[in-house]
Amino acid sequence: MNRHLLPQALNFVIFFIIQILVVRKLVLFDVAFCYVYLAFLLLLPIELSVMTAMLLGFITGLFVDIFYNTFGIHAAACVFIMYIRKLWIDFLTPRGGYDIGSIPSPRSQGLQWFLTYAFPLLLIHHILIFFIEIGGFQLFSYTVLKAIASTGFSLIMILVIQYIIYSSSRRNVL
Amino acid sequence: MYNLLSFLLKYRTTLLFVALEGLSGFFIVNNNTYHQAAVINSSNKMVASVMDFSNTASEYLNLQEANDQLAQENAQLRAVLSSQPNNSLSDIFNPIIEDSIALQALSQDSLVILPNVRSRTDSLRFQQYAYIPAKVVDNTVKNFKNHVTINKGRADGIEPNMGVISPNGVVGKVKDVSEHYALITSILHTNMNVSSLVKRSNTLGSIEWNGTDPTQASLRYIPIHINVITGDTVVTSGYSGIYPPEILIGTVKEVRPEEDAAFYDIDVDLSNNFYQLSYVYVVKNKLKQEKDSLLHQTFVGNE
Numbered sequence: 001m002n003r004h005l006l007p008q009a010l011n012f013v014i015f016f017i018i019q020i021l022v023v024r025k026l027v028l029f030d031v032a033f034c035y036v037y038l039a040f041l042l043l044l045p046i047e048l049s050v051m052t053a054m055l056l057g058f059i060t061g062l063f064v065d066i067f068y069n070t071f072g073i074h075a076a077a078c079v080f081i082m083y084i085r086k087l088w089i090d091f092l093t094p095r096g097g098y099d100i101g102s103i104p105s106p107r108s109q110g111l112q113w114f115l116t117y118a119f120p121l122l123l124i125h126h127i128l129i130f131f132i133e134i135g136g137f138q139l140f141s142y143t144v145l146k147a148i149a150s151t152g153f154s155l156i157m158i159l160v161i162q163y164i165i166y167s168s169s170r171r172n173v174l
Numbered sequence: 175m176y177n178l179l180s181f182l183l184k185y186r187t188t189l190l191f192v193a194l195e196g197l198s199g200f201f202i203v204n205n206n207t208y209h210q211a212a213v214i215n216s217s218n219k220m221v222a223s224v225m226d227f228s229n230t231a232s233e234y235l236n237l238q239e240a241n242d243q244l245a246q247e248n249a250q251l252r253a254v255l256s257s258q259p260n261n262s263l264s265d266i267f268n269p270i271i272e273d274s275i276a277l278q279a280l281s282q283d284s285l286v287i288l289p290n291v292r293s294r295t296d297s298l299r300f301q302q303y304a305y306i307p308a309k310v311v312d313n314t315v316k317n318f319k320n321h322v323t324i325n326k327g328r329a330d331g332i333e334p335n336m337g338v339i340s341p342n343g344v345v346g347k348v349k350d351v352s353e354h355y356a357l358i359t360s361i362l363h364t365n366m367n368v369s370s371l372v373k374r375s376n377t378l379g380s381i382e383w384n385g386t387d388p389t390q391a392s393l394r395y396i397p398i399h400i401n402v403i404t405g406d407t408v409v410t411s412g413y414s415g416i417y418p419p420e421i422l423i424g425t426v427k428e429v430r431p432e433e434d435a436a437f438y439d440i441d442v443d444l445s446n447n448f449y450q451l452s453y454v455y456v457v458k459n460k461l462k463q464e465k466d467s468l469l470h471q472t473f474v475g476n477e
Contacts, residue, residue, distance in 0.1 A: 020224065020228070021224075021228050025232075025314070027316045030316055033316075050187045051186065051187055051190050054187075054190055054191060055190075055194075058194045058197075058198070066218065066221055067221060067224075067225070068317075070319070071201045072197075072199065072200070072205060073198075073202055075194075075197075075198040076195055076199065079191065079194045080195070083187075130318075133319060134364060134385060135364070139318075139384070142385075142386060
């Protein structure tokens with residue numbers, strides 16, 4: 001657990017800074033938003049308890065909410081995906097089980113595994129934030145389009161950033 | 175007691191989940207309805223200075239546009255100034271007004287508007303609104319609930335619920351202020367509505383944004399017996415006391431009479447380009463308090 005503390009803290013700082021300073025205003029085709037800060041939550045160690053994960057999700061969400069002026073929305077969505085994350089990870093257990101102390105990253109579990117792991121969680125998170133933001137179903141199809149486009153964009157950006165930052169230096173950790 | 179503890183222990187994860195979601199829900203509801211809930215948002219000093227910092231880079235891209243806009247506005251104001259009678263032009267900087275004490279009190283913190291002496295009998299009317307210029311630090315257009323952050327705050331006399339306009343038209347309403355920054359609910363916010371007039375027929379309606387296109391809004395509550403055509407100008411009514419009357423909002427783009435409905439469905443092209451918002455004015459209505467207290471008295475008296 002302690003072995004993970006420093007890399008995880010570094011992860012948080014890196015993805016949070018990228019989120020706030022670089023991609024906060026990046027919106028493709030007016031519908032695809034980019035929420036790369038979720039990479040921090042997705043890459044938390046597999047054995048982490050659900051309670052700790054939910055608390056981390058809540059705090060991270062609130063930090064992001066402050067910058068997006070959406071107080072509470074990201075926090076709610078992050079807590080939700082952190083609540084179901086453990087179940088989803090257990091469901092996706094490979095034949096031999098996970099290695100002890102491993103991290104759900106594309107490098108350690110394989111790209112295909114990571115995509116199956118990350119896509120539904122991101123999609124649920126994005127659907128939640130967009131529907132809570134508009135507060136109803138009045139623009140249903142547009143909101144769903146926004147959520148799906150944003151999920152694709154976020155997923156691609158998360159992969160790209162991971163490959164850029166962790167390409168060589170920290171091969172043994174992630 | 176033991177049962178309770180074991181129950182709590184057994185379901186602690188679910189309980190924490192419910193508690194955190196409840197807390198988030200509380201934040202969301204509070205943030206949506208009233209500004210007085212002391213939530214942290216981008217009017218917070220630290221948050222706003224980070225945005226200010228990240229804005230400095232992109233600011234240069236809009237510099238040309240901002241310059242053009244300001245120069246154009248200057249030219250317009252100059253035209254208005256020179257079209258006035260000579261006597262008012264000469265003594266505009268030292269007006270002689272009968273009720274000078276009242277005026278002095280009113281103009282103490284006026285930053286832009288000088289006493290207009292064109293009609294001395296009604297000089298208070300021209301003093302009613304003061305304009306506080308501010309720079310946009312952060313602005314979004316693509317969310318369902320968009321906000322603008324500006325670099326003036328309580329120290330500059332800005333308070334919640336003041337109107338915000340730009341040279342091109344209405345921008346929004348102040349939601350929250352800190353010492354040096356203010357958060358504005360943009361007109362591009364699904365819960366926002368602005369009391370407005372179709373200028374040609376003087377019909378009262380309400381401008382609302384439907385959440386998709388940042389260049390368009392819809393005008394509601396115009397009854398179908400009124401004749402509204404494409405190109406009609408839509409301006410603020412000024413009845414709420416937040417915006418001065420006759421501030422441009424946009425022009426009618428399309429009128430769709432709905433079957434069996436009492437009102438038109440009208441699309442309005444917003445006059446403001448929210449993609450390139452760089453300088454705005456916060457409107458300070460000096461008589462708003464008086465108006466509100468009068469309204470309040472009337473309501474209390476009627477009960």
